[in-house]
Amino acid sequence: MAKNNTSTGDSLMAEPKTLVESAYRALRRDIIEGHLAPGEKLRVEHLKDDYGVGAGTLREALSLLISDALVVSQGQRGFRVAPVSLEDFGDITQTRVMLECEALRQSITMGDDAWEGDLLAAFHRLTKAEEKRIGSDDREEWEERNRIFHEVLISACPSRWLKHFLSILYQQAERYRRLSLYLKPIPRDIHAEHEALMQAAMARDADKATTILGEHIRLTFRSIEQIPKDQLNEKLAA
Template identity: 40%
Template sequence: MAGTRPLSDSMDEINDTVGEQAFRRIRSDIISGTLKPGQKLKLERLKSQYGVSVSTLREILNRLTTEDLVLAEGQRGFEVAPASVDNLREVGDLRLVLENHALALSFAAGDLDWEAEVVAAHHKLSSIEKALLGGDADRTEQWIKYDFAFHHAMISACGSKSLLAIHQSIFDRFMRYHMLAQSFRGGGVAEDHGELFRLALARDVEGAQAKLASHIHLGIDHILSTGKL
C-alpha cells in the first residue's frame, strides 16, 4: 500500500525511543545520586528496573562512559563513576572554560529574543531560590533544573550546537556534586545569579566572566564544606 512504512522500520523507531528514554533515566539517576558513586551496575537488575534489553543497556552504559558518568571495568562490567575532590575541581575548571567562551560569543550575538529568554529564565530561577530561602528544601531538584536553564539561556546565542552540548554534559557532571552534597548554598548563590543577569543584559563580558569564576569556585567550596565527598 502506498505510503505504508515497513513494520521493521516502525519497530526500530519504537526500540530507539525506548532506548533513549532509558538512557535519559539512567543518566538522570546518576546525576541525581539515585545511582550512587561507585555503585556496581548489574545488567540483569537494570534490565527489569529500566525495561530494556541487556544489549541496549550495554550500549547505554558504554555511551555514558564517554561522559565519564560510568566506568567500564572490562570483564567485571560497569559501575557509576566515583566522586572525588580532584574530579570536582577538574569539572568546575572545564565548565568555567567552556561557559566563559560561550558567554563572550553569546553576548556579542544575542538579539531581543535572546534577552527575553534570559529574562524569563532568571525569573523562574529567582522564584525557586526565594522558595528555597524560605525553607522549602524540597525544591532543590527543581532549582538545579532552572539553574541550568538560566546559564544555558545566557550562552544560547553562541552559535555553536557542539559547544552547547559539551557545556550541558559538563554542567550536569558539576551539578551531580551539588546533588551529592544535598545542600543549597543560600542567599549568596541567588545574589550571584542576580548579578550575572544584570551583566548579561548589559553585555558586560569581562564582568560576567569574573562573576562566573567566583560563582563556580564558591560552589565548589560549598560542596566541600558539607563533608559529603
C-alpha cells in the first residue's frame, strides 16, 4: 500500500507566516461563525482598522476568501460575504457526499499502518472533545478536531484535487453545521456516528464506511431542514 505522508491534519494550526495569512484566517473565522453576516458588504476602509492591517493586505486576504467561495467580488462595488440558503446547502451536501465517499473509498484502499494510526489518534482526540458536550468555550476545539478527523479519513486518497475541492466544501458546510449544533433540531448521537465510521474504515470495509459517511453528511442537511423557516432565515441572516 502507498505510504501516507499526511500528518494528522494539524497544518492549519501553525502560526500564520504573513499579515495576509493572519487577516485571511481572522476574516474566515468571522464569516464562518456568522460575525460577518451572509451578504454583508465588506468595506476595506473600515475592516482594515478592525483587523489591524493595511488596505492592500486586506484586499489580498479577501481575494483568498473569494477562492474559498466565502466572499464574492462585485467588480467596482467591492466585496460581500457570500450568501447562504437551504438550496445552497443541499447542493453542497450532495456534492460533498459524492466526492468525499469516493475519496474515502480510495483512502481505505491505499492507506497503510501509519494512516490507521493517524485515524485512531484523530478519533481519540475528537472523542475527548465530544465528551465535553460542546459547551460554548469548547465549540472551536470540537470543530477543529472534527475537521481533522474527516481530513485523516481521506488523507490516503492519492488525488490532491479531490482533497482540495473537499476542503472548500467542508468549510462551506461549516457555516450551516454550526446551526445544527447550536439549535439541535433533531436528536443525534454524533459520537456514535463517528465511531461507526472509524470502525468501518479500520476494518477496510469501504462499502459500509461510505454508506455511513454519506448518511452522516446528509443528516446535517436534514437537521437544518427541520428548523422552522422563520427561525432559519433569521439565523442565516444574523
